[in-house]
Amino acid sequence: MIAFLFWPLLACLILTGMHTYLGIHVIRRGVIFVDLALAQLAALGSTIALLFGYDLHDPATYFFSLGMTFVGAGFFAVSRQRHEVIPQEAIIGVTYAVSAAAALIALDQAPGGAEHIRSLLVGNILTVSSAEVIKTALLYLGVGLAHYLYRKPMIALSFDFEGAVSLAYRVRAWDFFFYVTFGLVVTSSVALGGVLLVFSYLIVPALLSLLFSEKILHRMAIGWGIGLLASLLGLYGSVLWDAPTGASIVCAFGFIFFLTIITQWLRKAALN
Amino acid sequence: MNLTRLLLIAIFLLQPFLQPFFVEAKTIRIVTTTEDLAAIARDIGGERVSVDFIAKGVQDPHFIDAKPSYLLKLSRADLFVEIGLGLESGWVPTLLSGSRNGRIQPGSPGYVRAADGIALLEIPVGRVDRSAGDVHAEGNPHYWLDPANGKAIALSITEGLLRIDPEGKATYHQNLQRFTERLDAALLRWEAAMKALEGEKVVTYHNSWPYFLKRFGIKAVDYVEPKPGIPPASAHLKQLIERISAEGVKIIVAEPYFDQKVPNFLAEQSGARLVVLPPSVSTGAGIEDYFQLFDHLIELLTTAFKESGVQ
Secondary structure, X not given: OHHHHXXXXXXXXXXXXXXXXXXXXXXXXXXXXXXXXXXXXXXXXXXXXXXXXXXXXXXXXXXXXXXXXXXXXXXXXXXXXXXXXXXXXXXXXXXXHHHHHHHHHHXXXXXXXXXXXXXXXXXXXXXXXXXXXXXXXXXXXXXXXXHHHOHHHHHHHHHOHHHHHHOXXXXXXXXXXXXXXXXXXXXXXXXHHOHHHHHHHHHHHHHHHOOOOOOHHHHHHHHHHHHHHHXXXXXXXXXXXXXXXXXXXXXXXXXXXXXHHHHHXXXXXXXX | OOHHHHHHHHXXXXXXXXXXXXXXXXXXXEEEOOXXXXXXXXXXXXXXXXXXXXXXXXOOOOOOOOOHHHHHHHHHOOEEEEOOOOOOOOOHHHHHHHHOOHHHOOOOOOEEEOOOOOOOOOOOOOOOOHHHOOOOOOOOOOHHHOOOHHHHHHHHHHHHHHHHOHXXXXXXXHHHHHHHHHHHHHHHHHXXXXXXXXXXXXXXXXXXXXXXXXXXXXXXXXXXXXXXXXXXXXXXHHHHHHHHHHHOOOEEEEOOOOOOXXXXXXXXXXXXXXXXXXXXXXXXXXXXXXXXXXXXXXXXXXXXXXXXXXX
């Protein structure tokens, strides 16, 4: 049994590494559902490729889905205002709903791709192939490196927007860079593990780390610990009860999340 | 905490991982995708084999989500049997490669595609593309629903068993012969029971019954799904209601795993009767083997037609 879990576990570790970091950005920027919106845009891209008669495994289809993700990235970069009237999270929500609906209409015109589009959004972490895991790892390494090289503007933009503007960073360009790399990551993560799993890896570790520290490096270390714990717990539960693996990991995240929050409440109550 | 206690706890926690090492006595382990194949494999393998399956009879075999136990079953299997023709294409390839069991990969002696040797229906002519819905490019995969095809399936499984367990030759041949004779006798009985329904017309939900209907001379005039795998829209339903009364269709057939709302609505609007027919052996639902499946199907169908006035 352990042999089966090697690649899924490795995939989980890769997801933990990348998404804890991105999650800290996303939570700080207040765009928590941006991953769902970008994943759905990518799925819409593949559906449009179907309409044009390309097969789902055609490289052209991949570029359609990447293209849609870039359009979304550009739009989110532009939609961020200094003195916002419309919250960006609302724009992201609308983008999600509309791209999901548009994909439904496109599917109705070019039917039959339903189960493939479904697998694009659901994924299956249990049966990931070694090739998928390696490909994803390389991509994340590249994105991680790029973010490390440009860490100053990246961090300024998420954590000190006014400062970034006054330092004369090209805010729109860097925002676009952020969302493009984010879209690249999310599109392949979703294919690996599905929307729910990716959302959990993105939000839960980064959110819980907030309870313990303010410093980015500390938060990343804590988040990685939480991600690792949830992955192990989820995989173990999945084997123990023979439950679908992705859902088990999401529930493990939920278990850790609520346990930590309730413990915090009780501690606060005890202090008062 | 002392060491023994720690060790006991460790063993308890690792117990699910250790299970594969406690292997039972040497039997040939067969894993099939569906319960129909499992039922036939049990009849052919007899005492020499243990049979397990992945999709329960009550599940739609097009959509199965991978679970750890499936990988475990496949990793230990000596023989793997699938329907083929794209029915299980959404989940079998990833499960097979995930099992890392070289004995049962396509092309290996332990791999059986039960579709071999069957006269397939609805092999598409010309170019197949997505615009026609989820059409299976090699032909309609629901061939196990013609009881006569059970013989070809049994033969494929026998050949697979002979490849990996030649010592069981006498047993397998004997079991195959007994299965075939039993099926031939049952066919006569079933055909007699269905005689009165020859030439009748039905509407089915998914296009999964062509083999069954052809065997008993019944015609499917239309489908609730406008294209395979696509849920119906209102214009199609309106057309269907008109068609049902115009052609004198008395029965609408649906599988238990589809939403019954639409077929129920159709039945109410058109006056035809809805019959929910299980398309597979289902040990959980009391249909224990391949013979009981057809006994059950024919009982349900003849009763429904009788209630609609066909004698």
